[in-house]
Amino acid sequence: MPVMELKQVNKSYKINGGETFQALKDINLSFEKGELVSIIGESGSGKSTLMNLIGGLDSDFQGEILVDGENIGDYSEKNLVQYHKEKVGFVFQSFNLISHLSVLDNVTLAMTLSNVSKADREKRAKEILGVVGLQDHLYKKPDAISGGQKQRVAIARALVNDPDIIIADEPTGALDSETTDQVLEMIKEIAENGKLVIMVTHSEKVAGYSSRVVTIDDGRVIDDQKGSALTVTDNKYKTVKPNRKKNLSLIGSTKLALLNMKEKLARNILIALGGSVGIMSVILMLSLGSGVNSYLTDTMNSQVNPLVSEVHMPDEEPENQTELNEMRDQNPLMGLSSSAPFGTENIDELSNIEHVEAVEEGFTNFSIGTNKASFDGKATQFMSVTTVSSMITSADIVEGGLPEEGEVMITKNMADTLGEDLVGQDIQVDTIVNEQQLNLTMTVSGIYGAEASAAIDTVYLNYEDLKNAMEEAGGGLNPNIIYLVSDDAAATDSIKSKVEDLGYKGSSTEAIAETFSQMLDVFTYVLAGVAGISLVVSAIMILTVLYISVVERTKEIGVIKAIGGRKKDIRRIFVSESFLIGLFSGMFGVGIAWGLSLIANAASTHYFDVAIIDLTPMYAVSGIVLSIIISMVAGLMPASKAAKLDPVESLRRD
Template sequence: MTKKYHLKNKTVHAVNDVNLEFHKGEFVSILGLSGSGKTTLVSQIGGLDKATEGRLIVDGVDTTNFKQQDWNNYRKNNIGFVFQDFNLISHLTAKENIEIALSLSGLSPKEKSDRADELLALMGIADQEDQLPKQLSGGQKQRVAIARALSNKPDIILADEPTGALDPDTSVQIMEILQSLAEQGHLVIMVTHNKYLARDYSTRIVELKAGEVISNEEIKPCKKYKNEALSTDKSSLQFMTALKIAFNNLKIRKKSTIFLFVSLIPSMILIIAIMNLIFNIDGYKKDVEPLLDHVLSKDNMLYLSPYDNEKLEGKQSAVYRDITRKKIHSEKIEPFIKETVQPYSHEDIHHIENIKGVEKVLKNMTFHVTIDDNDFILVALPPKAYSAYQPYLHRKDYPDDNDEGVIFSSDAAKVLLGKYATNTSSLAGQDIAMNIDHYKSVPLGMSILNTDRYKVDTKITDVFERDSKTVLMRNYYAGYIFTSQGYAEKLKERFTLDDFSLFECEVPLSVDETDDELLIDGQYLVRGHRSIADPLKPLRAKTSLQEKYDLFDFKEYGLHMKGNNYSVKHTIITNDQWDKNSLKELEAYGVVSHYHFDQYSVASSRKTNNYIKYSLFGATIAAVIVILIPALLVCVILYISILLRIKEIGILKSIGARNRDILHIFTMESGLLACSSGLVSFLLAIPVIQYIRHVLEEKYRLEYFLGSNPMNVNVMGIVAAFLISVGLITLIGLLPGKKASQLQPNALLKHD
């Protein structure tokens, strides 16, 4: 074998064309001056270093094509190292230093303990098993090192100056141990300067000079042992052992560990808060998308109204002025009501349906009803032939055109049963009583609110699962229940034009009939509004946040809302024959739009969706930045730790630890740090999030206006933040550990 080093303009031969053969049972001493190549030769035999040229053949196996894993297995199974400076891991006890080598062989905890006890007894230091290296004498340390070298029953013991740091008496004891190992069938190769000890105990002496063999002398005969196959066991460092090493390392570096622990907590609290916000905002995104996808984007469906927004608002303003002047039955109001309830005559509808491409004109029928003091919007479904042109029920749940009764979504059923109800289908078939207090978003007059004419006994015919329940819009779909066209027509027949007025009201608990301020044409007008089943109502109320950014401003329900024209819209279902000329003909009857909502509401919903996307993007960037700060801090601290533990890494690799095992140790260190600080941060983050939520609620009343506070505790968000931050910080341990694990063990052991 040859080992060459290239230094600037010259080449140095540390080992120069050495050709030696060794046998089991030999005790070979390698002598030579410093720099003669003794340690380099032994390092090559032990797989700590690689030859530049030549071959190492062990038990008939050529190691020329060995990969890194093969060398790891070779050192672990076939080589036992004994060093001049002992190379024990300082934070492990004598017994643990032996067990760590046994951990690489996959033994059970009991098997490791028994084998370590056996070796300590063999070395005569059984009573020192719980002592740390700093508590042992030089001779005791070397005995522990020899015991560790013997742990996996290797064929070859390589001892590099094993007596160099010992007194003469102790040196003799160590030599006797090595001699007995050779007599038991091990190949013992020892590097030494002491030619007297070598001659007294060795069976052969090899002398080197300038990297070349100048003498190969047999001192005494030795017993011959049969060679066995080279062991290729591939066991790795056990998890609990790696975890224990990582934990001990953190204990030793108390100051840096405490510094990292304390430094991580604020960052991780912030990460948890941001991720909690992100998950809530993402929930808002899921709330807006059904509106955009299912309501604002309908194929083959148009909406027709006799008024544009400006004209309708002008009419409404005039009517409201009359209401404020208590002219409830003025000439201006009744025509407006008539136009709102029935804006097109039967003849108009017939002409519209004859336009090319128009398949059906559907008059929208919507009732506001109360069931068990719970408000709902009762929607008349299109005829069954047009079931594909509605955003609510699936075909399988669709009623026949004249079926009586009402259909509930599972979310609406939970309003009656309680929000935590699980068996919502139990409502199907039950009789119910409902009070109809609004029709087509136009409130009924005060005088008829408590009459039996608007109390209907019916039943719940079906309950279906609704998979697009929303939180932001206070259960946008949950506010709706449904009925067939035929049954809706029967309900509509109960109403006359005299039943309508243009103000919202609530039934007073007690009214002073002598108070003239409350009387309008014999009816009581109570200031304030009746709470109706309008899932978008909370979104229309203005906060400073909404006023500034125009968020969640929908104008569809309630005539008192500026810009509303829902009640005067008719749905136009079209087919493949529909073209531009058809559109032109339809526009002669009023304003045609592609959306159930007016254009202002469409623009607002899209703007809201964009704000949600921007907020998600911004919060995500903030989370990435915040999480990188502690991660980089851990990386720096661990890198410093690695520089201080280079020799320890070399020791582990010399006994067969793989690169992966070294990585596991450092990854576990960062994982222990991340988990401990993450748990504390988790406990502290909950009250922090609740405090922020309280501040937002006090200042903006977000729970009311948005349907939920964006800083509500989101379990999924907090768990995700914990897992992501702990996972990332744990993985950061790979970065500094990877470089150290890839260094050659020989270089690591030489590092001071």
């Protein structure tokens, strides 16, 4: 049975205007092993079209091209890939070596696409390169060897998978006379080794080496002559087929991508650095928000007892809000209580909550322009009168201690205004509580310096002292704050949750902090979103560069397809490149963000004793993952374009 047989093969092209041009007309040929066939003809005669058909680069034809009895025109994409890997090898006029790969890597590429192990493919490639006389040039790049040596590399690449058919397209067209004779002798020996070698040429000298010359003109075979018979021998070109396993693996495609990126190293580093700017900005914005939030939370937690929950009555609408506003307009000394008072039933309800060990009554009153503290001829206004409880810790008392009977504690800002060494001194406190004017002489027990209270000057005293003062002034006092003391810090959250379920309000300070935290989160995400615009720019940049890469490597893509590369393999290589760009961009971005965070935290710690940026491992990993995702999404379109390139057109591209 012939190795290859063509039966009534016709090939037509669509041309401008919807017309059809028939390039091949009723081709009938049969080829045997051990033949060296030259297909000759003028330019435009159809010989290159015939070469593309028998090589499986173009499967759109009419008729049959039978290889071992199977019509390659009926092959699926998978079958064609196997045909290129196992049955046919190509030798091109312009060599079509991949410039950034070494001689050895160019030859092993065909086996890399078959996932042959590195040891096996290098052993096989070195054996073939030794046969063609290039054992001393294994690690040179194509630009470092002569034209004749390049064609020898191309021949080695065609032979490395031990195919049955070798197709040579003008194999000596780019060589001088002496080198031409050497290459033709080598090709003749390959045919004598029992392979079918088909050369497409217009040179009579090349045809003279052939055992058979087929002349084609205007798409038809016009002559088919026998030449000098070849002696089929078992010579040096006889080798064992490589042990093929599968298709190109993900690791293999990543290695090829790394080699490709190494060729344009400076450009790829700049792309990665450009992409890192967006990642760095987003990470820094999120870390800044996290740092400020953590500082706020830590500050709040440091000022309160973790065993205590603060409770307020729910807000109630006044019966006559208009009348209340008019009264305040007429009497600016009227105080503004923070919330409604608790009744006995409310206190009993709260005391029955599970894990509540004790209940403390408290009172707070907030007003503007009605409160004044005086000492030694100096006076300062304050906004809040608050009773002390187990909620307040001694952590932020900068001087003295918590007030006992007949004592008050004032904020540091008030103390700075009234004078030095106030602890132990008597001051005058004038305030309005529940519309009752109080004029108290109290001893200063301590100075409160919590940063959260810096904006609100406050006088702290015992609930019993305030209650007694109200009774002496003819009024009364009911608690408007309840403090629930838990028997276990771990139960505090559940107590707060139960308080909310019962319809009461929690700590106003915590509510303000939570609101501020939410606002800070929104602000952080807005800044991160603005910074994220640069990620879009990065994606566009990567998309553009990979498109340029597809154009630059069009011929390389054609070569890969000719030696058995699948569309999936081409996509994998380009997607792997975009993955690596994204990985390096993310790593650069995290590294730069980390360096800047160290500088910023060193400065903020020096001036404010606070580390303002909290760059967590989660942010770092998320930044790298985000960079990879953006880069790979940007690389999908160029990868798809590369995979769809027509190998015939790709190999024709200069």
